[in-house]
Amino acid sequence: SQTIHQWPATLVQPVGSPLSLECTVEGTSNPNLYWYRQAAGRGLQLLFYSVGIGQISSEVPQNLSASRPQDRQFILSSKKLLLSDSGFYLCAWSAALPGQPQHFGDGTRLSIL
């Protein structure tokens, strides 16, 4: 069966520090991969999605970036974190076909001090 792993589960970082969040998927090949941010008590904001290695689409302009160095690895990065980057970051995968459900990891809670 397919599984998705995100780490770390929680992270506290100072303003201006770099960020790297990692997500890996097991049990499937060539998945679509997604990064979402969820502010406290709010909905899901799609940040990036990828349909293949090295292929990244950005939905929202910001100081975050994403990379997909391997088929089942998706990384969310920042060179310099802002206070507004605080939130709950979720990675998800779906099969590479139209109209397929997304399956979410358990998220990373990022607090910027």
Place this chain on the structure above:
Amino acid sequence: GENVEQHPSTLSVQEGDSAVIKCTYSDSASNYFPWYKQELGKGPQLIIDIRSNVGEKKDQRIAVTLNKTAKHFSLHITETQPEDSAVYFCAASRVLTFGGGTRLMVKP
């Protein structure tokens, strides 16, 4: 692009009562409509989904209805239990667009 509106944003029901959450979408080409349940500190989990060739789907206490003409779909939870308390999200394809979420509170 697709726009999905979800309401109510919060819903409080008594244990045993039914709960209904409604979503509308804008893209008439959307053909897949999943519902997710998110518990505190966890990622959303798929609980039921429906495709555009079906008007209703049921799974035990959960059902989803779809009206393609009116472009709206609904989640129905019967005989609610305290463990149903969570945030629920609807979504519409083709690249899934999520509604804003409904916080459901079931009071024992």
